[in-house]
Amino acid sequence: MxxxxxxxxxxxxxxxxxxxxxxxxxxxxxxxxxxxxxxxLADGGEGTIDAVLAVFDGEKIYKRVHDPLGRLIDASFGWIEDRKMAIVETAAASGLPLLSREELNPLVATTYGTGELVKYALDYEPEHLIIGIGGSATVDAGIGFFQALGIQFYDGNRNTVEGNGRATKFIKEIDISGLDPRLNSTKITVMSDVTNPLLGETGAIAVFGKQKGVKEEEFPQYERWMANFADVVERSIGRDEKERSGSGAAGGLGFALRSFLQVEMKGGFSLIAELSNLxxxxxxxxxxxxxxxxxxxxxxxxxxxxxxxxxxxxxxxxxxxxxxxxxxxxxxxxxxxxxxxxxxxxxxxxxxxxxxxxxxxxxxxxxxxxxxxxxxxxxx
Incomplete structure (x- = not known):
């Protein structure tokens, strides 16, 4: 049988x-x-690494990175040597399970640690990088993630803006020249079952903000801040990604990944089904x-x-x-x-x-x- x-x-x-x-x-x-x-199977959130490693013979690589509140923790990414494949999940360094309900703080929570994990994973020279973006504790629109990978974000006085949920309000200029060049030579697949756009009644704040600590009365201001960031990104890269499917995933990290990298977005089910010949x-x-x-x-x-x-x-x-x-x-x-x-x-x-x-x-x-x-x- x-x-x-x-x-x-x-x-x-x-x-x-x-x-x-x-x-x-x-x-x-x-x-x-x-x-x-x-x-x-997995949806890009917690357990994504384990699900992929259950299909292939690989290992977890542990590194010292920053959690959503900037504290040092040990977090892992997956590495499959014979396929030259690395798997990073947002939940490992920037996820909700890392914080108690009392610790939720959307103003300061950052995806910086997930960016650090990606940087470490690139040291292994992967041909294929999978980034699972479910279960984040952040609404920083991926600013922290990309700061860890070399992009600079500035306010109106050209001071560097700290990468967190508050940053979306102040950013006026973006310098992408320092982005880690290894990302351009690596196939990147973003795994997420979230299809929401960045803004609006089905966007990152309206649908997912509450679980990350955004109070309902604060929704309008966070929405304005996120819209400001989207406008600055559009001016910087010459295209608008905010309405694209999955841009609202992981507090806007999906939007940043679509904007600053060449990525393929796939649902967790379809990606693992494909990888495993399900x-x-x-x-x-x-x-x-x-x-x-x-x-x-x-x-x-x-x-x-x-x-x-x-x-x-x-x-x-x-x-x-x-x-x-x-x-x-x-x-x-x-x-x-x-x-x-x-x-x-x-x-x-x-x-x-x-x-x-x-x-x-x-x-x-x-x-x-x-x-x-x-x-x-x-x-x-």
Whole structure:
């Protein structure tokens, strides 16, 4: 029996790698000889490095860099020697998980540390650099990131502006001549499932500002500051990237990456599917298992289980999806290739208890599912 296991992360409880391992463990308890192929998926945020390294034989390289508040921490990037591929995730040095709720400070939070990680990664002479830009604690529009890589940002008096959320208000001039030239000779793919533009009611501040510490009454001023920065960038590079898909990702880092570099933007699912030859593996499978933290009506709009389900449906392969929570009318999921949707919670419990025990609950769910398959085979 060939089984492809391709889950997303269970946000707040399990990375996609942990989820895939738990599912495989449950399967093996019923079918020890099952041929399990794990393809953990990621959206560019926390866990992106682990997901890519689960597909290829690589390693994590740890470096001393600055966190969102400028404190020195040890953070890692991924390195795959035989492919000359480096993977940097914003969450590692500039992410929300690095700060407590009380520490959130959009005025001073910076992506400088992520830029430092990229600079270290370039020392390995990668041919392909993947930058995952989910889960940042910043709204600095990538100013800190690019300061670490050599771009200079100035105010009206040509004083250097510190790269943080406040900087977008003061920047009047940009000098890109010092940008690390190695970036121009490296293929760069930006991994993000965020398609929002930089500004407006679906932009970086309006949609994601609150989770980074921007108070609702402060939205208009941050929006004005971000618009000022976008105007200065347009004058500096001669084109306008603020309406492009993904420009609002990671507090505007997506906009800066589009503006100052030649990058290809890809969703996490499509990129890892491409790198891992996921479709070919699904084509040869007996069954496919996917999952995520919550499956509801919104899952129909581009979520990982739907992408997996559609791939499985294309080849007539049954697909099951596990979730921490299931809500709403999910009849349409069958049309998207999801044959079975199952919650992992097996008894009434508090959310905190379910999160704490998610790994065990997911393993038991896979075990029960395999038992049901075994009984079905015996009946036939």
């Amino acid at each position: 060939k089984i492809v296991i391709a889950p997303d992360s269970f946000k707040g409880s399990l990375t996609s790698v942990q989820a895939a391992n738990a599912i495989c463990s449950g399967i093996k308890k019923v079918f020890p000889q099952a041929d399990c192929t794990s393809i953990p 479709e070919e593996k699904i084509k040869e499978a007996s069954i496919v298992i996917t999952g995520e933290g919550r499956i509801d009506a919104s899952s129909l709009f581009g979520k990982v289980p739907i992408g997996i389900g559609n791939m499985a449906r294309k080849y007539g392969i049954p697909c099951a999806a596990f979730a921490g929570a299931i809500e709403g009318d999910l009849e349409k999921l069958e049309a998207e290739g999801i044959s079975l949707t199952a919650p992992i919670v097996d008894a009434p419990m508090l959310l905190e208890e379910a999160i704490t025990n998610a790994e065990s609950l997911l393993e038991k769910s896979a075990f029960r599912f395999m038992q049901a398959l075994k009984v079905g085979k015996e009946i036939r």
